[in-house]
Amino acid sequence: ETGVTQSPTHLIKTRGQQVTLRCSSQSGHNTVSWYQQALGQGPQFIFQYYREEENGRGNFPPRFSGLQFPNYSSELNVNALELDDSALYLCASSFVGRAYEQYFGPGTRLTVT
Amino acid sequence: AQSVTQLGSHVSVSEGALVLLRCNYSSSVPPYLFWYVQYPNQGLQLLLKYTSAATLVKGINGFEAEFKKSETSFHLTKPSAHMSDAAEYFCAVSDSTGAGSYQLTFGKGTKLSVIP
Secondary structure, X not given: OOOXXXXXXXXXXXXXXXXXXXXXXXXXXXXXXXXXXOOOOOOEEEEEEEOOEEEEEOOOOOOEEEEEOOOOOEEEEEOOOOHHHOEEEEEEEEOHHHOOOOEEOOOEEEEEO | OOEEEEEOOEEEEEOOOOEEEEEEEEOOOOOXXXXXXXXXXXXXXXXXXXXXXXXXXXXXXXXXXXXXXXXXXXXXXXXXXXXXHOEEEEEEEEEEEEOOEEEEEEOOOEEEEEEO
16 A cells, blocks of 8 residues: 655755645545745644645635646645745645545745745 | 543653553544654654554554543553654644634643663
């Protein structure tokens, strides 16, 4: 069974730029969620995707957007990067009938300078 | 909205001693509760879960947790700490956002140190 994978591992961007982070769900999972974990904090929910549509969103501005593809892989896009966007971004996958039980990938560390 | 409080941002125990990490939650409905572990520079690994079945839940690596509705608690325990248990532990509650969507609300985490 293949677990959740994310790429890239690390990324450095400049304020104002745009970034795309990628995630491949665990085999058999059809729901994907994204979380932001700032240094020293617990993860914060960004949004969840099912059937290629966003079906739940946390308290994040519209410049955070996502995509889910037919093979259940996913992207997180962040526009107009701000310094406070520096964080570990975690992807989690789950079955739609048990979307409360989420399995996480290793994360992408984004640094905005 | 649900919330999670983890008492103690940092806990130190001696190798072989009891591990007790505290978690209290607020929820207006019966919750789904989880403990995750995070090793340095890694993602979150699911340790155990409570999904309305047995109140005493056993997880991986010898950890267990007990759901106590009257105390709104879900404390994590392990009888004997091992050096490899040193990590950060997060308690989380699952909250429905509608249409079959769920978000996890996490506590701020407890960093466990194990002293040889």
